[in-house]
Amino acid sequence: MRKGRSLILAFVAGLLVLPVILAVVALVGWLPSDAVSQPPGLEQAIGEGALDASLGRRAKGLHNPVNSSDTAALLAGEKLFRQNCAGCHGGAHADSSWGARNFYPRVPQFWRVEEDDVPAPQEAFVAIRDGVRYSGMGAWNGMLSERQMWQVANFVSRMHHLPPDVAHAWQARK
Ligand code: HEC
The missing domain is CATH 1.20.5 (Single alpha-helices involved in coiled-coils or other helix-helix interfaces)
Structure with missing residues (x-):
């Protein structure tokens, strides 16, 4: 005993x-x-996998109210992205040097993220609305309207296959 x-x-x-x-x-x-050290590969792989899985869970059951093929909505998303997000997430042709070097974890540069790794609209939406803990990704809830958050989520998820008009607007900017 x-x-x-x-x-x-x-x-x-x-x-x-x-x-x-x-x-x-x-x-x-x-x-x-500090935020400038290079994140070790294993830490980065585990972090990205865990964030992916968590965003998948957080996005469960969400309904996207904005048609992701609507050109006007995608153009609105493109504008929102350029104004609020590109400074960290990069533009159409180049990294944000701040986002790509000075954050820990590094800010994903969507223009060169592999197509398979770009989040689906629902996953992008929860990351945008509620942010990502212990990272430079703050929540946009209260800063953008619900509709704007869906517009920019749709834009991010379609960045590699935009309709021609939207692709043209996005690619034309430096
Ligand atoms: C101050 C820098 C900063 C700004 C501004 C910013 N983000 Fe982020 N974002 C981050 C960081 C850092 C991460 C990565 C978090 C991680 O990997 O843990 C992130 C992650 C994300 C993700 C999840 C990515 C994935 O691979 O699943 C999405 C989607 C996203 N951001 C969209 C946006 C949008 C849309 C805007 C503008 C409305 C925006 N971000 C503005 C820093 C920023």
Whole structure:
């Protein structure tokens, strides 16, 4: 009986050792906190996978009220993106040097993100509306209307296959 209990205590103490050491290491300031270091590949891969999965969960059941083929709505999204997002997420032909170098995690540069990795409208929408924790991606809720957030979400998700008029407007700008 006694022995069983001390075994359990030892087990619980063992479980706590690592998190406590980590907390102490963090609180004495030994963990790096700058934004310019290059994120290690493994950390980046796990982070991107986890964000993807989480956005998928957060987007479940959402209905997109804006037709993602509506040219006028996509043009509105293009304008919103250029005004509010390109400064971090890059333009049609080039990175944002701030976004691509000075954030941890780095800001995805959508113009050169692989087509398969561009988020679907619903996933982009939840990232836009509610932001991404522990990153430079703040929530836009209250800054843009619901409709504007869908317009820009549709634009992001179609950036690699825009209708000709919208592609023309987007590509024409530096
Ligand atoms: C101050 C810089 C900054 C601005 C401005 C900004 N973002 Fe972001 N955004 C980020 C960062 C950083 C991330 C990546 C978070 C991560 O990887 O954990 C991100 C992530 C995202 C994602 C998720 C990407 C993915 O791969 O799933 C979307 C979608 C997005 N942003 C859209 C927008 C839109 C649309 C706007 C403008 C309305 C915008 N962002 C403005 C910094 C910014």
